[in-house]
Amino acid sequence: MPLVTSKEMFKKAYEGGYAIGAFNVNNMEIVQGITEACKEENAPVILQVSKGARAYANHTYLVKLVEAAVIECPDIPVVLHLDHGPDFETCKACIDGGFTSVMIDGSHLSFEENIAVTKKVVEYAHDHGVVVEGELGTLAGIEDEVVVESGKESYTRPEEVEEFVTKTGVDSLAIAIGTSHGAYKFTPEQCTLNEDGILVPPALRFDILEEVSKRLPEFPIVLHGSSSVPQDYVKMVNEFGGKMPNAIGVPESQLRMAAASSVCKINIDSDLRLAMTGTIRKFYAENPSKFDPREYLKPARANIKEIVRHKLVNVLGCAGKADEIMALYK
Numbered sequence: 001m002p003l004v005t006s007k008e009m010f011k012k013a014y015e016g017g018y019a020i021g022a023f024n025v026n027n028m029e030i031v032q033g034i035t036e037a038c039k040e041e042n043a044p045v046i047l048q049v050s051k052g053a054r055a056y057a058n059h060t061y062l063v064k065l066v067e068a069a070v071i072e073c074p075d076i077p078v079v080l081h082l083d084h085g086p087d088f089e090t091c092k093a094c095i096d097g098g099f100t101s102v103m104i105d106g107s108h109l110s111f112e113e114n115i116a117v118t119k120k121v122v123e124y125a126h127d128h129g130v131v132v133e134g135e136l137g138t139l140a141g142i143e144d145e146v147v148v149e150s151g152k153e154s155y156t157r158p159e160e161v162e163e164f165v166t167k168t169g170v171d172s173l174a175i176a177i178g179t180s181h182g183a184y185k186f187t188p189e190q191c192t193l194n195e196d197g198i199l200v201p202p203a204l205r206f207d208i209l210e211e212v213s214k215r216l217p218e219f220p221i222v223l224h225g226s227s228s229v230p231q232d233y234v235k236m237v238n239e240f241g242g243k244m245p246n247a248i249g250v251p252e253s254q255l256r257m258a259a260a261s262s263v264c265k266i267n268i269d270s271d272l273r274l275a276m277t278g279t280i281r282k283f284y285a286e287n288p289s290k291f292d293p294r295e296y297l298k299p300a301r302a303n304i305k306e307i308v309r310h311k312l313v314n315v316l317g318c319a320g321k322a323d324e325i326m327a328l329y330k
């Protein structure tokens with residue numbers, strides 16, 4: 001099975017009340033950790049590459065790594081997606097260079113400019129059999145060079161979504177309902193303490209999601225910034241020389257609710273970074289004389305695999321769903 005677009009995945013995910021995991025990839029161990037979990041759990045997957053990942057690892061290396069994963073996992077559908085495409089040229093390079101899906105992120109532009117650049121990407125992408133994700137509303141955090149300070153983010157305005165989707169022809173829409181990029185999504189002051197002494201972040205704006213979904217029936221919605229920042233890994237990082245005070249993510253229960261609704265794609269990167277960094281820090285601290293990269297990359301890859309497995313089974317609900325999507329291609 002060659003790389004596929006997300007069209008069939010989103011159709012099934014919408015109907016079935018689950019979401020597809022979109023995990024960022026930057027090197028071989030990350031690609032392997034994610035796809036081994038998906039293969040074992042029979043889950044569809046979106047592997048996504050940011051502008052930063054292309055700059056770090058090189059476009060061709062990343063495409064070839066993903067193609068290798070497709071060969072190793074012939075029974076699950078795999079999408080290769082550009083995450084936060086900054087301009088038409090980058091989207092075109094990915095469309096021409098083997099990607100099956102691109103995001104054009106015009107969320108920092110005016111509404112009219114966002115429509116114009118998104119429409120241009122859609123026209124080129126659709127001519128080449130590639131699907132497009134657009135974005136309305138801005139998330140706090142860092143996406144490559146675009147830094148949106150906390151407090152300067154803006155929720156998606158539901159009254160804009162129909163016009164945006166109709167005028168651009170996008171296949172899916174990322175919206176801002178309170179998630180943000182990175183490991184510091186909420187300050188402790190924004191959270192409340194529960195009876196177990198755990199900080200609970202404010203709820204996502206499900207009212208906005210509901211209003212958007214009403215205006216765009218059966219249309220796939222995307223959530224960025226959806227890492228949950230597992231406290232076990234934050235603790236591991238801090239215990240072994242790291243410094244990540246007050247790292248707080250989106251509660252998994254909130255993501256599960258989103259996945260059960262019109263949200264068909266959930267983006268997760270920071271949690272995999274945390275798993276990898278925590279594991280490697282621990283290894284270094286406990287094995288100061290070791291210097292073979294394979295010895296620390298192996299447990300890092302294994303822990304990426306386990307955290308992805310957990311997401312597929314307990315958060316996204318897409319474990320076991322590869323077959324029903326594969327059947328659509330037969």
Ligand code: G3H
Pocket residue numbers: 024050051052053083084142143144181182269270
């Ligand atoms: O949205 C951001 C993703 O986590 C990718 O991050 O731009 O550092 O590769 P990056």
Ligand code: 13P
Pocket residue numbers: 024083084180181182183223224225226227228267268269270271
């Ligand atoms: P996190 O930083 O929450 O993992 O979000 C990743 C993301 O949205 C990639 O586009």
Ligand code: ZN
Pocket residue numbers: 084143181224225267
């Ligand atoms: Zn994102």
